[in-house]
Amino acid sequence: MPNAHDVLFKTLADPTRRAIFERLCRDGEQTVAALTARAKVSQPAVSKHLAALKQAGLVRDRHEGRQTHYSAQLRALAPLLDWTRRLAGFWENRFDDLEDLLRRMDQ
Amino acid sequence: MTKAATDTLSVVVERDIPFPAEKIWRALTQPHLIEEWLMKNDFKPVVGHSFNLRGEWGGVLDCEVLAVEPNKSLSYTWNHTHEDPAYNLQSVVTFTLTPTGRGTHLRMEQSGFAPTQRQAYGGARAGWENMFAKLEEVLAKTE
Numbered sequence: 001m002p003n004a005h006d007v008l009f010k011t012l013a014d015p016t017r018r019a020i021f022e023r024l025c026r027d028g029e030q031t032v033a034a035l036t037a038r039a040k041v042s043q044p045a046v047s048k049h050l051a052a053l054k055q056a057g058l059v060r061d062r063h064e065g066r067q068t069h070y071s072a073q074l075r076a077l078a079p080l081l082d083w084t085r086r087l088a089g090f091w092e093n094r095f096d097d098l099e100d101l102l103r104r105m106d107q
Numbered sequence: 108m109t110k111a112a113t114d115t116l117s118v119v120v121e122r123d124i125p126f127p128a129e130k131i132w133r134a135l136t137q138p139h140l141i142e143e144w145l146m147k148n149d150f151k152p153v154v155g156h157s158f159n160l161r162g163e164w165g166g167v168l169d170c171e172v173l174a175v176e177p178n179k180s181l182s183y184t185w186n187h188t189h190e191d192p193a194y195n196l197q198s199v200v201t202f203t204l205t206p207t208g209r210g211t212h213l214r215m216e217q218s219g220f221a222p223t224q225r226q227a228y229g230g231a232r233a234g235w236e237n238m239f240a241k242l243e244e245v246l247a248k249t250e
Binding site: 037084087088091092095097098099100101102105 | 118119120122124126130131133134140143144146213215216
């Protein structure tokens, strides 16, 4: 799993790439041309970002005629959600100890 | 789900606690009490005060008090500096206390881990995983 984590975090660390991924999450399946029209970078740059996202399992491509359609794969975010759950778990445990302490403390 | 892809990642833990805010505030701000539920520390409720939180596993967190509003809110940085950038962690912890009819609503938000900063995202993850691993070791020993 550590490798999957690293790839996921590194892939989403690039703001332009993250913006492309967010657009796919928000607006659903899109072509490279449609994504380029909304991005601040060239089509080859968008394609490169999509390739990185695909490699991380964050997007899937579908060929239709001469067009390639990309869609977000939200399941790929699972390791990230797992991590935040563990962080929340750390604080839940601390809060348990805090409540124990409060019960023992004088008013 | 898209929360994960925003500039900052944050974790929120909330709980209704059947005690007045003043009492919880003491547990959040008095060093000997903080130690009982969180970690060893040299905390002072003074904005700008730098302190450390020391975990039983040997980890040391560098903190600085950012905001103090007695019985209402407390905010400090929660940073883990490590020579290996993969283990660096930069975050801010904010506690908010809101009186309710039966006690106090306590909210903790930890935010940071801006993925735009090189390594910070993975670093935060690595730092926490390291911390959890050590924490689990400690807990396993005490059981």
